[in-house]
Amino acid sequence: MGHTVEWPVRLYLVEEDGRTTARVALHTGNTTLHGTTTLTGHGTARCSPDDQDVPEIGDELAVGRAMRDLAGKLLRAADKDLEGVGAAPPRPEQRVAYGWTSAMA
Structure with a gap:
Protein backbone atom coordinates (compact mmCIF):
# COMPACT_ATOMS: atom_id res chain seq x y z
CA MET A 1 0.00 0.00 0.00
CA GLY A 2 1.16 3.56 -0.69
CA HIS A 3 2.40 6.03 1.87
CA THR A 4 1.62 9.74 1.74
CA VAL A 5 3.27 12.30 4.00
CA GLU A 6 3.00 16.08 4.04
CA TRP A 7 5.99 18.13 5.16
CA PRO A 8 5.11 21.79 5.74
CA VAL A 9 7.60 24.43 4.69
CA ARG A 10 7.69 27.94 6.17
CA LEU A 11 9.44 30.76 4.37
CA TYR A 12 10.57 33.97 6.07
CA LEU A 13 11.79 37.00 4.10
CA VAL A 14 13.30 40.18 5.52
CA GLU A 15 14.23 43.17 3.34
CA GLU A 16 16.34 45.93 4.85
CA ASP A 17 18.79 48.48 3.44
CA GLY A 18 19.12 46.84 0.01
CA ARG A 19 19.66 43.39 1.52
CA THR A 20 17.21 40.49 1.54
CA THR A 21 17.55 37.51 3.84
CA ALA A 22 15.50 34.34 3.56
CA ARG A 23 15.02 31.45 5.94
CA VAL A 24 13.14 28.35 4.88
CA ALA A 25 12.22 25.73 7.48
CA LEU A 26 11.13 22.19 6.56
CA HIS A 27 9.24 20.30 9.28
CA THR A 28 9.39 16.56 8.64
CA GLY A 29 7.19 15.72 11.62
CA ASN A 30 9.16 12.61 12.44
CA THR A 31 12.46 11.91 14.12
CA THR A 32 15.16 10.72 11.76
CA LEU A 33 18.00 8.52 12.85
CA HIS A 34 20.08 11.56 13.77
CA GLY A 35 17.19 13.18 15.65
CA THR A 36 16.33 16.15 13.41
CA THR A 37 12.68 16.99 12.79
CA THR A 38 13.27 20.46 11.31
CA LEU A 39 15.86 21.50 8.75
CA THR A 40 16.51 25.16 7.99
CA GLY A 41 18.13 26.78 4.97
CA HIS A 42 19.41 30.35 4.74
CA GLY A 43 20.03 32.67 1.81
CA THR A 44 20.85 36.32 1.22
CA ALA A 45 20.83 38.77 -1.66
CA ARG A 46 22.17 42.30 -1.83
CA CYS A 47 21.38 45.06 -4.26
CA SER A 48 24.44 46.63 -5.81
CA PRO A 49 24.53 50.42 -5.32
CA ASP A 50 24.78 50.77 -9.12
CA ASP A 69 21.03 25.40 1.25
CA LEU A 70 18.06 23.42 2.60
CA ALA A 71 18.35 20.86 -0.20
CA GLY A 72 22.01 20.26 0.65
CA LYS A 73 21.17 19.78 4.33
CA LEU A 74 18.36 17.37 3.49
CA LEU A 75 20.64 15.28 1.27
CA ARG A 76 23.36 15.22 3.96
CA ALA A 77 20.75 14.10 6.52
CA ALA A 78 19.67 11.29 4.17
CA ASP A 79 23.32 10.25 3.68
CA LYS A 80 23.78 10.13 7.45
CA ASP A 81 20.62 8.05 7.85
CA LEU A 82 21.80 5.66 5.13
CA GLU A 83 25.07 5.20 6.99
CA GLY A 84 23.09 4.57 10.20
CA VAL A 85 21.30 1.59 8.68
CA GLY A 86 24.45 0.20 7.07
CA ALA A 87 23.60 1.16 3.51
CA ALA A 88 26.44 2.07 1.19
CA PRO A 89 26.86 5.84 0.86
CA PRO A 90 25.88 7.31 -2.50
CA ARG A 91 28.61 7.87 -5.04
CA PRO A 92 30.01 11.40 -4.91
CA GLU A 93 28.93 13.55 -7.81
CA GLN A 94 31.53 14.42 -10.40
CA ARG A 95 32.57 18.07 -10.19
CA VAL A 96 32.72 19.90 -13.47
CA ALA A 97 35.74 22.18 -13.57
CA TYR A 98 35.67 25.45 -15.46
CA GLY A 99 38.60 27.75 -16.02
CA TRP A 100 41.94 26.78 -14.52
CA THR A 101 41.60 23.09 -13.79
CA SER A 102 45.02 23.01 -12.09
CA ALA A 103 43.52 25.18 -9.34
CA MET A 104 41.04 22.40 -8.57
CA ALA A 105 43.78 19.83 -7.88
Whole structure:
Protein backbone atom coordinates (compact mmCIF):
# COMPACT_ATOMS: atom_id res chain seq x y z
CA MET A 1 0.00 0.00 0.00
CA GLY A 2 1.16 3.56 -0.69
CA HIS A 3 2.40 6.03 1.87
CA THR A 4 1.62 9.74 1.74
CA VAL A 5 3.27 12.30 4.00
CA GLU A 6 3.00 16.08 4.04
CA TRP A 7 5.99 18.13 5.16
CA PRO A 8 5.11 21.79 5.74
CA VAL A 9 7.60 24.43 4.69
CA ARG A 10 7.69 27.94 6.17
CA LEU A 11 9.44 30.76 4.37
CA TYR A 12 10.57 33.97 6.07
CA LEU A 13 11.79 37.00 4.10
CA VAL A 14 13.30 40.18 5.52
CA GLU A 15 14.23 43.17 3.34
CA GLU A 16 16.34 45.93 4.85
CA ASP A 17 18.79 48.48 3.44
CA GLY A 18 19.12 46.84 0.01
CA ARG A 19 19.66 43.39 1.52
CA THR A 20 17.21 40.49 1.54
CA THR A 21 17.55 37.51 3.84
CA ALA A 22 15.50 34.34 3.56
CA ARG A 23 15.02 31.45 5.94
CA VAL A 24 13.14 28.35 4.88
CA ALA A 25 12.22 25.73 7.48
CA LEU A 26 11.13 22.19 6.56
CA HIS A 27 9.24 20.30 9.28
CA THR A 28 9.39 16.56 8.64
CA GLY A 29 7.19 15.72 11.62
CA ASN A 30 9.16 12.61 12.44
CA THR A 31 12.46 11.91 14.12
CA THR A 32 15.16 10.72 11.76
CA LEU A 33 18.00 8.52 12.85
CA HIS A 34 20.08 11.56 13.77
CA GLY A 35 17.19 13.18 15.65
CA THR A 36 16.33 16.15 13.41
CA THR A 37 12.68 16.99 12.79
CA THR A 38 13.27 20.46 11.31
CA LEU A 39 15.86 21.50 8.75
CA THR A 40 16.51 25.16 7.99
CA GLY A 41 18.13 26.78 4.97
CA HIS A 42 19.41 30.35 4.74
CA GLY A 43 20.03 32.67 1.81
CA THR A 44 20.85 36.32 1.22
CA ALA A 45 20.83 38.77 -1.66
CA ARG A 46 22.17 42.30 -1.83
CA CYS A 47 21.38 45.06 -4.26
CA SER A 48 24.44 46.63 -5.81
CA PRO A 49 24.53 50.42 -5.32
CA ASP A 50 24.78 50.77 -9.12
CA ASP A 51 21.65 48.69 -9.79
CA GLN A 52 17.99 49.63 -9.68
CA ASP A 53 16.38 48.31 -6.48
CA VAL A 54 13.82 45.67 -7.50
CA PRO A 55 12.76 43.88 -4.30
CA GLU A 56 11.21 40.93 -6.18
CA ILE A 57 14.61 40.02 -7.64
CA GLY A 58 16.21 40.09 -4.21
CA ASP A 59 13.40 37.87 -2.93
CA GLU A 60 13.93 35.36 -5.73
CA LEU A 61 17.68 35.23 -5.21
CA ALA A 62 17.52 34.97 -1.42
CA VAL A 63 14.80 32.30 -1.47
CA GLY A 64 16.53 30.31 -4.20
CA ARG A 65 19.76 30.33 -2.19
CA ALA A 66 17.91 29.36 1.01
CA MET A 67 16.21 26.46 -0.78
CA ARG A 68 19.52 25.30 -2.25
CA ASP A 69 21.03 25.40 1.25
CA LEU A 70 18.06 23.42 2.60
CA ALA A 71 18.35 20.86 -0.20
CA GLY A 72 22.01 20.26 0.65
CA LYS A 73 21.17 19.78 4.33
CA LEU A 74 18.36 17.37 3.49
CA LEU A 75 20.64 15.28 1.27
CA ARG A 76 23.36 15.22 3.96
CA ALA A 77 20.75 14.10 6.52
CA ALA A 78 19.67 11.29 4.17
CA ASP A 79 23.32 10.25 3.68
CA LYS A 80 23.78 10.13 7.45
CA ASP A 81 20.62 8.05 7.85
CA LEU A 82 21.80 5.66 5.13
CA GLU A 83 25.07 5.20 6.99
CA GLY A 84 23.09 4.57 10.20
CA VAL A 85 21.30 1.59 8.68
CA GLY A 86 24.45 0.20 7.07
CA ALA A 87 23.60 1.16 3.51
CA ALA A 88 26.44 2.07 1.19
CA PRO A 89 26.86 5.84 0.86
CA PRO A 90 25.88 7.31 -2.50
CA ARG A 91 28.61 7.87 -5.04
CA PRO A 92 30.01 11.40 -4.91
CA GLU A 93 28.93 13.55 -7.81
CA GLN A 94 31.53 14.42 -10.40
CA ARG A 95 32.57 18.07 -10.19
CA VAL A 96 32.72 19.90 -13.47
CA ALA A 97 35.74 22.18 -13.57
CA TYR A 98 35.67 25.45 -15.46
CA GLY A 99 38.60 27.75 -16.02
CA TRP A 100 41.94 26.78 -14.52
CA THR A 101 41.60 23.09 -13.79
CA SER A 102 45.02 23.01 -12.09
CA ALA A 103 43.52 25.18 -9.34
CA MET A 104 41.04 22.40 -8.57
CA ALA A 105 43.78 19.83 -7.88
